[in-house]
Amino acid sequence: MQFDQKKIFDYIDAHKEEYIALLSRMCGQKSLAMTGEGIGEMFRIVTETFREYGLEMQVFETPGNPCVIAVKKGETEKTLGFYHHYDVMPVEPLSEWQSDPWTLTVRDGVMYARGVADNKGGLVSSLAATDAYLKVYGTLPCCVKFLIEGEEEIGSPNLGFFTKACGDALECDGIIFEGGDRNGKGSPLEITTGVKGLLYLELTAQGVRTDAHSSLAVIAPNAAWRLVQALGTIKDAEGNILVDGFYDDVLPLRQKDLDVLERDAFDEEATRKHLGIPAFNNGKTGKELLKDYHYAPTLNLAGLVSGYTGEGTKTVLPAKATAKIDIRLVPDMDPEKTAQRVRDHLAARGFGDIDVKVMTATKSYRSDPDAPFTDVMIRSARSFTGIEPKVSHSHPATMPFANLCADRRIPAGAVGCGTPHNNAHGPNEKYAIEDFLDDIKFRSVLIREMGEEK
Amino acid sequence: MQFDQKKIFDYIDAHKEEYIALLSRMCGQKSLAMTGEGIGEMFRIVTETFREYGLEMQVFETPGNPCVIAVKKGETEKTLGFYHHYDVMPVEPLSEWQSDPWTLTVRDGVMYARGVADNKGGLVSSLAATDAYLKVYGTLPCCVKFLIEGEEEIGSPNLGFFTKACGDALECDGIIFEGGDRNGKGSPLEITTGVKGLLYLELTAQGVRTDAHSSLAVIAPNAAWRLVQALGTIKDAEGNILVDGFYDDVLPLRQKDLDVLERDAFDEEATRKHLGIPAFNNGKTGKELLKDYHYAPTLNLAGLVSGYTGEGTKTVLPAKATAKIDIRLVPDMDPEKTAQRVRDHLAARGFGDIDVKVMTATKSYRSDPDAPFTDVMIRSARSFTGIEPKVSHSHPATMPFANLCADRRIPAGAVGCGTPHNNAHGPNEKYAIEDFLDDIKFRSVLIREMGEEK
Numbered sequence: 001m002q003f004d005q006k007k008i009f010d011y012i013d014a015h016k017e018e019y020i021a022l023l024s025r026m027c028g029q030k031s032l033a034m035t036g037e038g039i040g041e042m043f044r045i046v047t048e049t050f051r052e053y054g055l056e057m058q059v060f061e062t063p064g065n066p067c068v069i070a071v072k073k074g075e076t077e078k079t080l081g082f083y084h085h086y087d088v089m090p091v092e093p094l095s096e097w098q099s100d101p102w103t104l105t106v107r108d109g110v111m112y113a114r115g116v117a118d119n120k121g122g123l124v125s126s127l128a129a130t131d132a133y134l135k136v137y138g139t140l141p142c143c144v145k146f147l148i149e150g151e152e153e154i155g156s157p158n159l160g161f162f163t164k165a166c167g168d169a170l171e172c173d174g175i176i177f178e179g180g181d182r183n184g185k186g187s188p189l190e191i192t193t194g195v196k197g198l199l200y201l202e203l204t205a206q207g208v209r210t211d212a213h214s215s216l217a218v219i220a221p222n223a224a225w226r227l228v229q230a231l232g233t234i235k236d237a238e239g240n241i242l243v244d245g246f247y248d249d250v251l252p253l254r255q256k257d258l259d260v261l262e263r264d265a266f267d268e269e270a271t272r273k274h275l276g277i278p279a280f281n282n283g284k285t286g287k288e289l290l291k292d293y294h295y296a297p298t299l300n301l302a303g304l305v306s307g308y309t310g311e312g313t314k315t316v317l318p319a320k321a322t323a324k325i326d327i328r329l330v331p332d333m334d335p336e337k338t339a340q341r342v343r344d345h346l347a348a349r350g351f352g353d354i355d356v357k358v359m360t361a362t363k364s365y366r367s368d369p370d371a372p373f374t375d376v377m378i379r380s381a382r383s384f385t386g387i388e389p390k391v392s393h394s395h396p397a398t399m400p401f402a403n404l405c406a407d408r409r410i411p412a413g414a415v416g417c418g419t420p421h422n423n424a425h426g427p428n429e430k431y432a433i434e435d436f437l438d439d440i441k442f443r444s445v446l447i448r449e450m451g452e453e454k
Numbered sequence: 455m456q457f458d459q460k461k462i463f464d465y466i467d468a469h470k471e472e473y474i475a476l477l478s479r480m481c482g483q484k485s486l487a488m489t490g491e492g493i494g495e496m497f498r499i500v501t502e503t504f505r506e507y508g509l510e511m512q513v514f515e516t517p518g519n520p521c522v523i524a525v526k527k528g529e530t531e532k533t534l535g536f537y538h539h540y541d542v543m544p545v546e547p548l549s550e551w552q553s554d555p556w557t558l559t560v561r562d563g564v565m566y567a568r569g570v571a572d573n574k575g576g577l578v579s580s581l582a583a584t585d586a587y588l589k590v591y592g593t594l595p596c597c598v599k600f601l602i603e604g605e606e607e608i609g610s611p612n613l614g615f616f617t618k619a620c621g622d623a624l625e626c627d628g629i630i631f632e633g634g635d636r637n638g639k640g641s642p643l644e645i646t647t648g649v650k651g652l653l654y655l656e657l658t659a660q661g662v663r664t665d666a667h668s669s670l671a672v673i674a675p676n677a678a679w680r681l682v683q684a685l686g687t688i689k690d691a692e693g694n695i696l697v698d699g700f701y702d703d704v705l706p707l708r709q710k711d712l713d714v715l716e717r718d719a720f721d722e723e724a725t726r727k728h729l730g731i732p733a734f735n736n737g738k739t740g741k742e743l744l745k746d747y748h749y750a751p752t753l754n755l756a757g758l759v760s761g762y763t764g765e766g767t768k769t770v771l772p773a774k775a776t777a778k779i780d781i782r783l784v785p786d787m788d789p790e791k792t793a794q795r796v797r798d799h800l801a802a803r804g805f806g807d808i809d810v811k812v813m814t815a816t817k818s819y820r821s822d823p824d825a826p827f828t829d830v831m832i833r834s835a836r837s838f839t840g841i842e843p844k845v846s847h848s849h850p851a852t853m854p855f856a857n858l859c860a861d862r863r864i865p866a867g868a869v870g871c872g873t874p875h876n877n878a879h880g881p882n883e884k885y886a887i888e889d890f891l892d893d894i895k896f897r898s899v900l901i902r903e904m905g906e907e908k
Contacts, residue, residue: 155697155767196669198768209730214780215650215850216725217754218746219734224755232686236678237804273672276663280673292672300671301678302770305763307756308778313609313654313813315780316756319471324762326668326769350691359767396669398769 003448005383008216010138013231015135016437019128020111021048023436024104026086026120026244027113032089033154039065043150046123050146060165062158065150068298074140080450081175082377082443083404084123085152086283088115089425107177109176110432117431118424119152119178122416125436127374129443138369141451145172147404152178155360171261172410176446177399180416183265185434189381189389190265191415193374194366196297197329198398199338200359203227204291205321206334211307214315219357224306224403225323230351234299234342239281241299243345255394256369256454265390270319272416294394322358328398335361363402365412366394372453373411379452381415382447389415424441455531457902459837463895466582470891471581476503476563477890478558480540480574481567487541487608493519500540500577504600507585516612519604523623526584528594534830534904535599535629536897537749537858538577539606543568543879550881559661564886571885573606573632573877577869578892580630583897584886596907599626602801603814603857606632609814613857626823626864627907628827630900631853634870637719639888643835643896644719645869647828648820650751651783652852653792654813657681659775663760668769678760678893681775684805688753688796693735695753697799703786705751710823715744719844778813789815817856819866820848825831826907827865833906834899835869843869871896 012019029045030038042065050057055070065087091101100107101114115121123146130144147170149159163170168359182189208216209224235241268289272280280289301324307318327338334399343356367374376393381389401412417438423429464833466473476767483499484492497520504511509524519541545555545568555568567577577600584598601624603613615623636643661677662670674707689695722743726734757780761772781792790812797810821828828845835843855866873894 028542134522153585154801198769200769202805207731212729214752214754214756214852215754215781215782215852216729216747217780217848219738219743220729221735222755224758225685225693228682228685229689229691231679231682235683239679239745273667274663275670275674277661277674277853282674284673287672296672298668298671298884300668300769300771301676302668302683302768302772302774303680303762304678304758304760304772309757309759309763309776313778314756315652315654315754317754318756318758319896321758326767327672328669358492386660397667397671398669401703448845 005445008132008422008444011136012132012437012444015132019124019440020433022118023111023121023124026124027104030102031087031115032090033151033152034090034379039087039150042086045046052125053127055146058169060162062161067149067162070146070148071164072140072144074142074144076142078142078450078453079145079172080447081147081178082126083147083175084126085119085149085267086123086345087150087151087153088120093427098428106433109434110430111400112428112430114429115377116429117418118429121431121436122178122439123148125439126443128440129447131261132440133444140260141427141448144447148436149177149258152400154401155362156403158369159179163407165406170404170408173413173450174376174413175404175415177401177412177414178280179399179408179418181418181420184419188265188387189385189415189417191300191389191391191413192395193369193375193382193392193411193413194394195364195399195401196394196396197328197333197335197364198360199327199335201325201327201342201358202359203230203323203325204355205230205353205356206319207302208317208319211319212317213405214317217317220317222317223321224318227306227323227354230346230354231301231323233345233349233351236328243299243341245341246297247332250297251331253408254369257295258291259395260391261287261294263390263391264290266290266293293396295330296393297330297333300326302326316442324433327365328396330394331364333367349406360399362398362400363406365401365405367411367413368409369393373410373413376446376449376453377413377415380442380449383449384442384445457831459841459899462789463897465590466586466894466898467864468893469586470887472577473894477565477570477575477578480578481558481570482556482558485541485569485604487519487605488544492602493541496540497615498792500602502896504581506722506784506874507581509684510599514622517614518617519618521603524602526594526598528596528598528905529661530596530775530905532650532907533599533626533903534596535626536580536581536600536627537601537631539573540634541604541607543607544573544576547881552882557598559904560887563888564884565890566882566884568883570873576632576886576893577586577602579746579893580897581895585902586894587898589758589903595902598901601629603843608852609816610854610857611855617861619860624858625862625906627826628830628867629858629867629873631662631855631868633853633872634868635872635874640718642841643839643871644850645831645835645843645845645867647823647846647865647867648848649818649853649855650848650850651787651856652791652816653783653789655779655781655793656779656811656813657684658811658896659684659807660773660811662773664695666771667774671771674771675745676771677775678772680779681760681808684800685755685777687799687803687805691753693750697753698802699793699795700792703788704751705785708823711749714847715741715748717845718744719846720744720747748846749784751784754780756780767819779907783818784848785818786819787818796852797856812814814851816854817860819855819859821867823847823866827867830900830903830907831867831869834852834896834903837903838899
């Protein structure tokens with residue numbers, strides 16, 4: 001059967017009220033993984049909706065919020081996965097919202113609500129694409145499989161549990177993850193087939209029992225100095241990470257990983273200006289800069305706090321000092337092993353008293369660059385926009401690709417028609433109706449292209 | 455005329471209601487140097503009170519709050535100075551006060567109010583001692599001179615201005631400063647004849663324009679790391695201060711400064727336990743510990759703040775990082791010169807981008823150990839308690855001795871019957887009526903002993 005792009009796009013445009021109403025229903029239900037508020041009700045809405053749209057479901061209880069796999073079989077055995085989550089971030093500060101975060105409100109063609117973009121909008125657009133395809137053609141050209149969890153916004157602590165519980169039910173020829181931005185309509189789509197992992201550590205130094213008068217500083221230990229000196233052994237002024245063995249498990253880059261930098265979406269000059277810096281680290285530019293950005297692990301000091309942090313002066317000897325460190329991991333760095341390396345490194349330098357707590361641990365992931373799924377995404381993007389897409393083998397940020405894909409080496413990707421300026425996690429989260437419809441249309445093309453794979 | 459200690463002490467006891475009423479009146483008036491609230495009214499109350507008690511006054515306008523010198527001449531030319539201030543600290547958090555901070559309230563023999571101890575109580579006790587002496591004997595054996603400012607709680611920014619404006623009016627044979635504690639009734643009084651100075655610096659590193667996503671950490675500068683690395687050049691893990699020339703102007707200790715350590719009030723074991731530490735820095739004990747405590751300069755990291763400092767995790771590349779550093783100075787370290795040394799030190803190591811801001815600068819001061827005034831204090835303490843007092847030539851903390859005394863090398867001291875647990879600066883500031891009366895009595899002895907000096 002010939003795929004008539006216009007026919008399916010017209011259907012989507014004609015039924016946009018239905019899809020917006022569905023998104024509105026989902027956004028109307030709180031679903032805060034952080035507190036558990038509304039999670040049960042939201043899960044019921046999700047499963048009811050998928051049932052209404054004719055998908056088969058398999059629910060997986062976890063030690064946390066339940067997950068669900070929703071499947072619609074197609075004409076071929078090829079399976080396109082869509083990863084989504086039904087939990088959302090808290091809405092605070094509420095006073096900064098221009099309309100109720102739990103009521104989808106449209107202003108000037110833009111929908112506003114908590115979760116409208118991240119990720120209820122994505123969930124609905126994937127479902128709407130599947131629905132439109134079915135309505136227009138009666139069948140799907142491939143199997144479409146939704147993999148849905150409810151704890152993404154608290155770091156997906158039970159996604160590994162879900163993955164194990166799934167068994168073969170997880171099998172896909174490729175999984176589209178949430179997110180996927182373009183630099184406005186008319187710009188090329190940006191395809192990511194890998195992500196850095198994230199190890200978030202909290203380092204704490206303890207000195208005297210409670211904050212004391214700073215006149216004691218000459219005779220009693222200072223937790224802030226202790227922490228500063230420990231941190232000083234971890235990274236040098238040139239930005240080199242000095243943790244013993246930190247780079248030992250970093251895989252060498254494949255030639256394709258370097259080649260793909262030619263097709264990167266990164267706008268060097270715009271980013272530099274936006275950040276307000278005269279130059280990037282170590283004066284790097286071009287491919288050398290991109291190589292670091294996509295493929296180098298980081299050890300970022302995300303937060304420091306000790307003693308008096310208010311305005312003006314207070315003469316205090318701090319009892320405690322804390323550093324928050326986020327480490328972006330690349331293959332094949334293991335989060336727990338890396339945390340242990342930090343501990344061992346500190347202990348070997350006499351800083352064994354510094355407590356190192358693992359807050360978050362997510363592995364990195366890189367899809368096989370030769371996987372047909374990458375080509376499915378590229379062909380879909382090209383077909384949808386008429387422009388050659390940008391491609392990255394490793395997004396500098398983190399998504400839970402590895403949790404779902406690592407064991408079975410399932411190719412993963414993120415690509416879509418969103419905008420990085422959607423205020424996800426912040427007040428006035430938004431999703432333009434035009435982008436929403438484009439996302440539905442683009443996903444229908446993805447379904448078609450997956451069906452083309454032999 | 456023979457000094458009859460019992461007679462004057464009896465007078466003080468008999469008139470305690472009058473003195474408490476006076477303190478109550480002063481505590482009933484807000485006087486916040488930080489906001490200026492009530493400062494004018496408070497100054498009027500102070501000057502009215504001193505006029506009522508028959509002292510001659512000279513008011514000094516400053517760029518900030520006015521100062522006053524109040525004098526009562528005596529039978530000799532010898533002059534005993536009392537330094538006090540009429541401003542107080544803010545009362546927040548108000549909810550933690552058990553009674554209105556602006557109403558002197560007595561519970562179980564203890565007076566509660568903001569300023570009741572720091573320093574309206576001290577001011578009234580010095581005035582009451584002068585009054586009692588006059589009432590019992592008709593004249594004073596020496597001249598008593600009050601030097602009163604209204605900005606101590608904001609770091610006495612105009613005390614130098616006042617000192618210059620005073621000219622010869624400042625001349626004294628010794629000045630008693632505020633404070634002065636004992637370890638409960640029956641303990642020896644603790645005399646301090648010198649203080650460390652205080653240089654408070656704020657060091658700031660700036661990276662990207664505003665906090666950014668930490669995925670950029672590998673290519674964009676991190677202000678927190680920058681600050682940590684700069685701080686790492688300032689102090690080593692053994693606590694050595696590495697700032698170039700930091701110790702250059704430190705005067706060698708006099709034999710008397712070492713000898714006086716034998717008479718120190720510091721309770722090593724109690725302090726160690728209170729701080730909850732296994733040992734003092736570098737395992738020091740005894741005289742070596744006291745030598746550091748009283749005579750070594752410090753470079754204390756009083757605060758650190760950068761990026762995300764809340765609970766849990768946030769992956770942020772911090773735009774700004776700030777360190778609060780308090781440096782306790784010893785003779786002859788100059789605050790401004792020391793600040794410049796920190797700047798030069800950083801610049802010489804490639805950290806010239808770190809902003810170094812001087813927040814507070816107070817010089818250290820040590821009285822001449824052979825000054826007769828020290829003996830006046832020792833004799834008074836011995837006579838009042840019947841026990842040999844403890845003596846320190848350099849208090850590890852800071853009081854503005856130098857501002858008033860440095861130019862004319864006026865001997866200075868702090869000694870009294872207060873308690874370190876008076877909640878000065880905190881909620882429920884207090885002053886036991888017994889301590890208040892003891893302070894008045896002790897000060898009457900000081901007046902007598904100053905009169906004995908030839």
